[in-house]
Amino acid sequence: MFKNLFRRDKNDKQREEEKEIEIVEEKNETLEESKVGFFGKLKAGLDKTRKGMTEKIDSILKSYTKIDEELFDDLEEILVTADVGINTTMNITDNLKDRVKEEGMTDPQGVKELLKEEIKEAMRLPNLSNTLKINPSPAVILVVGVNGVGKTTTIGKLAYNLKKENKKVILAAGDTFRAGAIEQLNEWSKRAEVDLVTHNEGADPAAVIFDGIQAAKARKCDVLICDTAGRLHNKKNLMNELNKIFRVVEREYPDAQKEVLLVLDATTGQNAISQAKVFKEVCNISGVALTKLDGTAKGGVAIALQSELGLPVKLIGVGEKIDDLQQFNIDDFVDAIFD
Incomplete structure (x- = not known):
């Protein structure tokens, strides 16, 4: 038994x-x-970027029987056209020439893999993290950027992603100037099924953020995402307005993780770089959300943002669906363009 x-x-x-x-x-x-x-x-x-960049690179490499200066000139032209930026392109091709020489490479077909590696290397800068700084909670994400870049949409999609990760999220409608901004954010809060703190149109943005912080504390929320006005035509006003919001956050939520996320439209190419430079002067940008990558061949702008401006890309928009906002990863990004 x-x-x-x-x-x-x-x-x-x-x-x-x-x-x-x-x-x-x-x-x-x-x-x-x-x-x-x-x-x-x-x-x-990234299909359009791949066609505008990698397919052209393949075509150029096939047309050469040996590696010479003219080949590098053609590669430079392709990278600049893809909005990689002139300085970044020069650095990448200079390093590529050195690698080709070091490895004694003579076959043009072998250049592609080395170029891919050099692009990844150009994007990897010391002390640059591509991960959103939201752990441990609580965290505040202040979202900045000009009107029309997809700021509100990015906030809605990010809220949806975080909610899926079982985080408690609250939105604060700090863009009280643009007509329809509050209604648009309200729509996204419903879609993402998260709470929203609002005031009337024309109210003081800093007061909205203040109330958002109090709500986040009271409801023990993990992440507070704050929208801000995107008026770039008056840099002084923008600076004053954002500084007022930053002071409120520092005073009212000193223990929270802080992320200042700049939203840029990839379809604008070098204009996105110009906007990034202005916002970098105005406030301490900790990361970039690059939107509308699916609608442009100018995906190389992500390389320039990191390599040239030292701004880590943290999120990328690769479609119109609610789950089409992805965390940025250098290897995945470059592999998706080249493979």
Whole structure:
């Protein structure tokens, strides 16, 4: 009897262990599938950049039988056209020439892989993190940028993503100047199923942020995302307004993680770089959300932002759906363009 009981216990234990292995395998498969789906979506979103950059590079490399100065000139032209930026392009091609020489490369087809590596290297700068600084909670994300770049949409999609990660999120409608901004954010808060703090149109933005902070504390929320007005035509006013908001955040929420996220429209190419330079003067930008990448061949602007301006890209918009805002990863981004 005891022998049978022991055998049964052993069989039960074995079945439990097999069940646990199955669950782990299922989880790994799901993770792998979601990674493939994530990369596929990124690749599809960067289709225009890939056609404008990599397909041209392939074509150029096929037309050469040897590696010479003219080949590098052609590669430079492609990178500049893709809005990688002149300084960044020069640095990349100079390093590429050195690598080709060091490795004694003679076949033009081998240049592509080296170029891919050099682009990744140009984007990797010391003390530059591509991850949103929101852990441990609480965290405040102040979202800045000019009107029309997709600021409100980015806030809505980010709120949706964070909610999916089981974070408690509150939005604060700090853009009280643009007509319809509050209504638009209200619509997104409903879609993302998160709370929204608002005042009337024309109210003091700093007062809205103040109330947002009090709500975030009272409701023990993990992340407070604040919209701000995007009036760039008057730099002094913009600076004063943002500084007032920053002071409120520092005073009322000193222990919170702080992220100042600049939203830029990738379709504007070098204009996005110009906007970034102005906002960098006005406030301490900690990261960039690059929108509308699916609608442009100018995806190279992400390379210039990091390499030239030292601004880490943290989020990218690769489509119009609510789940088309992705966390930025250098390797995934460059691989999606080149592969």
